[in-house]
Amino acid sequence: MRRREEALVADDPMADEEKDPRFVTALARGLELLRAFRRNESMLGNLELAQRTGLPKPTVSRLTYTLAKLGYLAYDQGTGKYRLGTSVLALGYASLSGMGIRQVARPLMQDLADQTGLAVALGGRDRLSMIYLECCKGTGPITLSLDVGSHIKLSTTGMGRAYLAALPEAERAPLMAKLEEHEGDRWPAIQDGILQAIEDYRTRGFCRSIGAWKSEVHAIGVPFVPRDGSQVLAFNCGGPAFLVDLKRLEEEFAPRLVAMVRRIDATLFNG
Structure with a gap:
């Protein structure tokens, strides 16, 4: 299991599922990246995201770029960091309202x-x-x-x-x-x-x-x-x-x- 700063959600389903041919690893990594953001945190950079997820920094860079294009992350030009985008909020509200x-x-x-x-x-x-x-x-x-x-x-x-x-x-x-x-x-x-x-x-x-x-x-x-x-x-x-x-x-x-x-x-x- 990868070491992470957040102990509460330490279970790592990717450890078991990556051997499953039906399991889409790229999608799982993108979702894991979104999970790295915590309450009351404004922005995270690629290095911090790599440290939290255990993913290589080049992989993180590609994922953050893609997620930003889709609206799940928002890039801040001033800091070079990312925050959760409105698409994540929309998913959360859709889940709760359902x-x-x-x-x-x-x-x-x-x-x-x-x-x-x-x-x-x-x-x-x-x-x-x-x-x-x-x-x-x-x-x-x-x-x-x-x-x-x-x-x-x-x-x-x-x-x-x-x-x-x-x-x-x-x-x-x-x-x-x-x-x-x-x-x-x-x-x-x-x-x-x-x-x-x-x-x-x-x-x-x-x-x-x-x-x-x-x-x-x-x-x-x-x-x-x-x-x-x-x-x-x-x-x-x-x-x-x-x-x-x-x-x-x-x-x-x-x-x-x-x-x-x-x-x-x-x-x-x-x-």
Whole structure:
């Protein structure tokens, strides 16, 4: 696996797929280049992109030129660097707007955020992380600095653990193997947390992350398994540890989150 600065999405599908005759490596490299850009970053040059992707600089130069021609990158003459273009934005909005669950979930998420004073989010898996697809924040004095597009860890967060807990064993096992490879010496403790989350989901309907992702963050998670067979998603509810009463989080807020997810499911699939 190539070394990258961003650890959250470290899984590298190209490592396995490049031997597949149906796999278009040039296309994959172009998409990997776009993934190198992160939130709150304005521009990157070819050298930085080469370092982040592990691709040769001449290859990067050809890819950035092509992507700029297509509108997926925009070239800045003053700095000689690139930023994401409007075509990427169009793809992102098309993807989000096509997810009917966001329109149904958002008002319910905001109600729960207002009731609890915490943040409530919806996310899906992006390699070895979860990416926020929707986020609502309560009226508390301090909230987490996460929003749509933010990545959080798959293996240690309430949202990530809920996602893993809902997967069939045949899908979860290879993903756990990738997590083990990525986490290294940390894996035994992380695995214990995931296994406990699977049991919590089976017996209580939700998963917990009490300081497991970051010591200052407490959260609960509930998966959303669409009846139409589309991708598993997950919701979370959490906030700064010093503001979160653990008893209320588990005994009051968790049942509300579970009920919210059930209501979303009923609205989407029962009409």
